[in-house]
Amino acid sequence: MSTAIERHLYDVVVIGAGGAGLRAAIEARLAGKRTAIISKSLFGKAHTVMAEGGAAAAMGNANSRDNWMVHFRDTMRGGKFLNNFRMAELHAKEAPERIWELETYGALFDRTKDGKISQRNFGGHEYPRLAHVGDRTGLELIRTLQQKIVSLQQEDYAETGNYESRIRVFQETTVTELLLDGDRVAGAFGYYRESGEFVLFEAPAVVLATGGVGRSYKVTSNSWEYTGDGHALALRAGATLINMEFLQFHPTGMVWPPSVKGILVTESVRGDGGVLRNSEGKRFMFDYVPDVFRKQYAETEEEADRWYTDPDNNRRPPELLPRDEVARAINSEVKAGRGSPAGGVFLDIASRMPAEQIIRRLPSMHHQFKELADVDITKEPMEVGPTCHYVMGGVEVEPDTGAAFGRVQGLFAAGEVSGGMHGSNRLGGNSLSDLLVFGKRAGEHASAYVDTLPARPKPAKVDVAAAVEVALAPLVRTGGENPYTLQQDLQVVMGDLVGIIRREGELTDALKRLQELRVRVANVSSDGGRRYNPGWHLALDLRNMLVVSECTAKAALEREESRGGHTREDFPKMSPQWRRVNLVCSVDEAGEVHLDRKPVPRMRDELLSLFERSELTKYMTDEELSELEAE
């Protein structure tokens, strides 16, 4: 094996080939930029395929009263008012256009009777809002974007005789380092997983679209790719992360049998009538409706059951509370000793509707459990519990452009890797629309940024040499620790000490253990050569997982309140003071994580006026409220 480095020149390099990455790449190519898409997996295998429920967009097809303002309100409520209001606003306004655009790429959503895109109910959304394709919406989205890229390549082929003249997908390629020229992005360095050979992309603009961090947790619905690469690359390049303490634990992941552990049971099971019961058979969610939601949710089983057929005259069943509330409720039931044998609760749809109706409404759910676990959801209840699912925190970005804050220029982020949009908790269905809205914006603004540059930044030779050395270290070292053992240890620390319910003592302990792990990870080694060696790949990913985990633990220790995806047992209440604070992480030259407090931007008045004052009192400080009064 040589240390020869293959070089490529591009205008925009998109790291990540999920929904956000592909959408950004399409936009960059449409803006006339030479674009590279870098994917850790094969083209079209991205984690986006796991999204089942749908993409939220206020098109008003199912209920004409829906509009972007209602969607904006729901998003802010779901995120407990910590969202970056501008992102939530852009998202709500632009999501319908982005969905309609997919139809022109060939997407086939389920339809309403009058031939429009059908929309379904989902937790936290006031009206039926999720455009969907059965329960495989994520797959439809990825395939559509993938095929759009192919169609752009065909156009380029017709014009230039080369499919890859303007947009190229680098499959099974991992980026390990971003390269800078001063404070400007100059490129990305990585390796082909297949051959282990190194590759250098020289590009003035990089869009991060690498997804989340779930692989640092024991029970997770995320795939191996979710190692926080983008988060770590951004940190090391001088950008900042916000709100890393907010992780969404999907309330209903399978806990039994092991072959499906962590796999999600889509929220539409509850939207369509599924209910949660404890080991005593009690439908316990009625006991867990928080005050802020009391008015919108049913108080009796009878009213809740009527809602499925008559949503206009009845209040919603409490099973459809936002995800964090449901996850906490399940956690409390299990801790109180009323859990299922495998440590979850029961999700029952079998006794609620006839088998054929279940199969028709939830075909791939039924199919998946039948094939993967030999569980028939039309006959028996499922055993479910909270699963690490999504990280709300991420790269701190400028809302309109997706450009990363911090000292670096030319770095953009979109999708799960970016932070702010979802506040402390993401509503189901807002992820797929987030990908499209901010993927497009990031691609567009990365291209515009390239045009403003007087000269292309150049990566420094020493930086490349350093990156090579770091990448080869685990292979060169002998007798170091096994990467798989280290990953398991990290998962234990994060799962047990920085999990769904957090305490000061445990968080301090976690930080100490993460420091110990850091020493051990610095000494990791892997056998085998460079050719498709998963042990080596994991050894390199560990470094990223570790620094991102440290940010999460630090921020979780700092934020002394409970809000959305962050629950402190020692501070169980939501605090209006803390709502004004974003926690921002950065990394210094020595690789140490620093945490700063930054004020949450104040919402514009016309947006504030969308909320009733009585609602704002639940979130805002007296000081803020009297300010409002004065106006």
Added chain:
Amino acid sequence: MKRHFRVWRGDASGGDLRDFDVEVNEGEVVLDIIHRLQATQTPDLACRWNCKAGKCGSCSMEINGKPRLGCMTRMSTFTEDETITITPIRTFPVIRDLVTDVSFNYEKARETPAFAPPPGLAPGEYRMQQVDVERSQEFRKCIECFLCQNTCHVIRDHDENKPAFSGPRNFIRAAELDMHPLDDRTDRKEFAQASQGLGYCNITKCCTEVCPEHIKITDNAIIPMKERVVDRRYDPLVWLGRKIFRRDQLESAENMAPSTTVGVAGTSGGTTLGASGVPHSSVRLPESAPIGPDGRMDVAELLAPQQGGLSPFGEDISFPLPPEYITYTHPERDKNQ
């Protein structure tokens, strides 16, 4: 409990089956075992995987010779003393261990013309009925695991056919676009025949059998496309008609006969002639889609007695047909011609 596994290890230059004894717990799938192997015995064992939920189609492999997804193969489907042999999918060149070079599939996909948006319709103005999109939606369930491509005997062990043959995955893509209510191109079938090598397929249904999404590749995509692409000039019945009728008879015979498909469809067979001299045809009458009381088609193939929509040849026929069912006999050449 420890179970015995044989896993192929090696690369393009060669390799062999290695023996492993691995702990297996209740409720696990083959991919769980591969992960345990990586974590405990062979950290560099190469294997693709992503979602571990049968949704991404990455972990395609051959388990005891059968093309399968590792994440969808439960250990409980094997007997306790059974040795489980895991090999890479065979149709594509090995990179390392269980990882193969599947770029063939992406190249072929790139040669298939993309969706052509209808001119004059702005985004947001698309109107389609559920029954109309469901036919294409069946094919859009494809997770691109390429097991159909792997099992297809046209290219399995026949590299020489690869340049001319796109494979089942791309046939359903062509069919999907053909059935798309708003696709602006009208030559999808002709393209499949002329450029994708649809003619190589002799409908042995192996692709349908291995599809983890239970897409009825053969019945719902390939056969309908073949059926409609078969021009009269290729139809042996019509060819026969040309030989035995005078030209003035021929016109009416051609006009009267329903579209004739012979061989695979044949029950009564068209070679017997009726009193009028017009060939009988047993061609199935057109059937409408099975619509439920709610005005929608069943989305779930699992609900119906069979997967997907109905076969154009009726539900009681499976392929290949036994030879005695095929009434077509090859005509003798007229020596005077």
